[in-house]
Amino acid sequence: MNTPPIGRARDALFRRLLDLVAMPATRLAHQDRNMVGDILLDMLFHANTRERKMCASRLAQSREAPRRLLRYLAQSSFEIAQPLLEQNEAFDACDLSEIVEATSTEHRLAIARRKVVAPSVCVALAEHGETHVVREMVTNNGAVLSETAVDKLVMRSRDESQLCELLVERLELRPSQAMAMFWWSDGITRRKILQRHSADRLEVIETCKDVFEIMAEEKWADPVARKALQLIERRQRNREALERSEFDSLESAINTAALEGMTSELAQEIGYLCGVRPVTIAKILSDPGGEGVAVLCKATGVKREFLPVFWAALRRPLEIEEGRIHPQFAMVAETYEILTVAKAQTTLRYWNWSLSAAFSSQALREAQEGGEPANEEAAFSTSQRTARLVFGS
Numbered sequence: 001m002n003t004p005p006i007g008r009a010r011d012a013l014f015r016r017l018l019d020l021v022a023m024p025a026t027r028l029a030h031q032d033r034n035m036v037g038d039i040l041l042d043m044l045f046h047a048n049t050r051e052r053k054m055c056a057s058r059l060a061q062s063r064e065a066p067r068r069l070l071r072y073l074a075q076s077s078f079e080i081a082q083p084l085l086e087q088n089e090a091f092d093a094c095d096l097s098e099i100v101e102a103t104s105t106e107h108r109l110a111i112a113r114r115k116v117v118a119p120s121v122c123v124a125l126a127e128h129g130e131t132h133v134v135r136e137m138v139t140n141n142g143a144v145l146s147e148t149a150v151d152k153l154v155m156r157s158r159d160e161s162q163l164c165e166l167l168v169e170r171l172e173l174r175p176s177q178a179m180a181m182f183w184w185s186d187g188i189t190r191r192k193i194l195q196r197h198s199a200d201r202l203e204v205i206e207t208c209k210d211v212f213e214i215m216a217e218e219k220w221a222d223p224v225a226r227k228a229l230q231l232i233e234r235r236q237r238n239r240e241a242l243e244r245s246e247f248d249s250l251e252s253a254i255n256t257a258a259l260e261g262m263t264s265e266l267a268q269e270i271g272y273l274c275g276v277r278p279v280t281i282a283k284i285l286s287d288p289g290g291e292g293v294a295v296l297c298k299a300t301g302v303k304r305e306f307l308p309v310f311w312a313a314l315r316r317p318l319e320i321e322e323g324r325i326h327p328q329f330a331m332v333a334e335t336y337e338i339l340t341v342a343k344a345q346t347t348l349r350y351w352n353w354s355l356s357a358a359f360s361s362q363a364l365r366e367a368q369e370g371g372e373p374a375n376e377e378a379a380f381s382t383s384q385r386t387a388r389l390v391f392g393s
Contacts, residue, residue, distance in 0.1 A: 065090060293332060
């Protein structure tokens, strides 16, 4: 008498339970489905790879399958998890974040390619920092990048320059993040940043114009309001600095720098005349790309004829050879032309203002809670986070 092979009953039961779990909601009660799911999950602990792959493939399109069962399969080896990660829409953000933390790069890449990737999942993927995964996520229009995720990606873009050209295309990129990324972006990306993230402030200026009169009556005594209005104010050059300066105009200082060389003292004086902080002018003048010089000149009303003079003051080449403009200066000159004065002023003020603007998420939480930083060191840390992002200090 032939004895049936051991395992036939288990295999049959496994398939029947899988059929039940995969049934549409109209055919199987919710309670029954979850009970069957628990039994099937216990059997999967003892199943082989072939059986697990069969189960994952069968449930790839099932939105009704118990998520505990789906999570287990999705955290199995990638050959098992792949169809679920690519096709199943039952996972919520918590499920996917858990899978991101518990699995491999292959799993994370599949998640980054999903039709919809929730903000919290994007943060989890960004934290892992795998270059090809991050690139896939940023180019996926279905991935919703939170502000936290973009912050992390902007910081990463300092060392992974290819991210800059991808991030600049994202609608989630905020002006503060874009202006930070400007400093380590290539020329094409910089131009997009200046064109897309610079505002003309006309409505803001019109709405707040009476506040300037009130501040003048109070002799600009309120430091918080004064700092905020610095970003809004229409006038760029510092008239008080000009009255104290040995130069009779900003252009005169630029001419002197072209003739004698740009010393640190002269650079600082030009910064004062332009109405920007020493660290801001230092960053602009030392930037290898040079587009910041175009922004500075356009914002302060320096005529285009002075742009090559300013460039010469920095001892930068104007020509490759006689009659051929150096490509870097050509980029700077073109940047000057495409910017309006109002947008150049906004950009320059954003760079300058961001050094002391405490608008990090932590600072906002403290303001909402009415709390104060625990000590001076904490207060400095809070107010300088944006400066570190912009200037890498």
